[in-house]
Amino acid sequence: MADYVPALKAKMGDWQYYVTVMKLGKIARECRIAEEIRPNRDLNELVQREITARVEKEMVPYLLKESQRFYGALVVAVYGGEPEFSPVTVDEHHLLDDTNRSTYGFGLLRFDGSQIYYALDGQHRLRSIQKAIELNADLAKEEISVIILKHEETPAGLQRTRRLFSTLNRRAKPTTAGQNIAIDEDDIVAIVTRRLVKENDSIKSLVSIKLGSKQIYQNKYDYPYITTLAAFYETNEILLNCYEGGLDIDKNFKQFRPSNDEIDTYYYFLEKIWIRLLQKCPGFESILNGRRQPGDLRKRTENNGTPVFDDSGKPIAGGNVFARPIGQFIIAEVLKAVGVQGRSTDEAIDAIMSNISMDIDQAPWVGVIWNPSAQRIIGGKAERAMIASIIIHALGLKIKRKVRELRQKYRETLEDPKAKLLPPINWSGRPDSVSSDNEENVSGAEEEY
Template identity: 30%
Template structure:
């Protein structure tokens, strides 16, 4: 039978969290603590968190542990669930303790000291200190002897249901936001206060047109010619949603980044964005072909037709093209104030579904597509504005 691991511990409380601050050996940290990859039912979203870990930081921190006699770490913050963690309280200071009259003994002190024991079957992942965890793993691969060193680790209880996942995701980004700017990968995959990130995750996990492997899980907007599986990237999807919510719905960047609406209001944005994309994929022929492809092979044929080196393909199969199209849609909605936003979006999609947006068309050649070099051009600001206004006015006049 595997022995339980006993950790010296202080129990405390802040906000709605009960904390257990333990002293752990680096070897136990390496064996028991993993990265935050259990925060989504969609594992591609979870993998985004690990991609933000920088290899050079891992080596830098590991070498620091190995070579600096004065090495020091702040506490790791970890979430724990499953297994069988137990709290063992001890209270040695009592009325018969010598000199008790010289002590001020707040109520919490007798409940705060003890041990936390682990069955070693728990699932534990780092919420704050992922680079430090990677550095510890790197250092122990080089020298197992440093595994006897100890640092403090703050344990938080995590509940693996919808409310618990949301609460832990919010804490992850809160901790990291306070320390340094959070990468776009982490914002998309974890941030519970960023409205566009919440909508992005909703579409990825609940919609058919961006579900499964139809999306490239990277935060940048680049999709290469060799990619015949994905329409666009999750980073571009996040940017598209921000266009709709910021330029269409009129929310400010601050309101988006730190959304304070309730779940019912947030659900309205989920439904609005899903409705717009659903109408796009059912109405615009080139997107409908992608959505209706019944196999990987047929989807690859669709993408090869609409994104290629020969003629460039179609504007909506380029991240920049999708963004400009949605910006034009929002411009159309602003020019039609007598219509509600969702209806205006539908009207714009109907009116522009047959517009020639092939990159070789007169409309886009030598503005977006270099027909001689066979490559996408850097789209200048005035060209972008011209395309947006042209599409919006075309929809109005048609």
């Protein structure tokens, strides 16, 4: 049976294509992925990549739950069907040029019914549409724009189509993490991160709005800041995990925008933590009142606060670990454990800032995440986790490893067989009774730390 599709005829390069609109139901029924058309006949003929689990975990729920759902155009190749385009003359509108009324590409694209479509770009969207309609048949009535290209069933045609697929997919540049933070209106972490930077005067002056990096460097561009937008986002994601005993901040949680009341709640929760951290962290009072800049805190100083210079007269890097993203990550991980274990984050912040040196040239930072000779950050997530565990242990809370194993790893990292963990911190959130470190993953009354 012949199939007529209203379309616009267009050309770019040596590709002739047609732009149309189709019901989701028609797309779900008639469009396929390449594996279904030519299942593993030859690797050189495969023009599709593997469909990932992201379809069911993220995309199908998006179609089912989001009232503002929208997909960009599918690019589909069609073979068979003997397509034939019949232009339709447009002559009734006064805005069209009298001499070119029949050249605007309006028309009908006719297929004889034997055509087969497959998704050249949008195979994940196609699969999610098919699965979502199985769960909600009403979606079949909705529409999506479709770009149709003719596919030639020859070796040269397959190569040509495969090359276009590669161009549309492999070479397509996705948005960066920083760009996603700047524009995402569903990800709760991105929403509250932007709002903190926009609305809180103390915080926004300390966050560098550069999208491509989590690093803060000791140069004139980063000197006024303690973190970047991307690093601030990561820290907030960690901190939100301790909200009311622990949120599960995964991709699914960040996929759907919460209510405005929930957004307000998360915003004020994070704002309170950040303000307390900035107020309690040694050295930050002068930053908040504008007498100094964060870059001043990233310099090694004498006990009286005087900067230390090398032989060439250049200030030696060091100073406050919390003036760097890595220090914020670690403190956030500690507060996450505090919140998950039902303790007060406010009291924990006070205890940490009063009892643990924030000097990056001191324990527990030096030699683990900081090389004082090279004056640079070292280590990665494993080292961050180690220091977080050391601080959590000092607070008397549960950690995810045996204390003796933590101590041994710390000594190996420092290459010091006598290195001690931090001594216990007495604070109101400390458990009343703790066992020794022989078997339990809990801070105890050790003879050495």
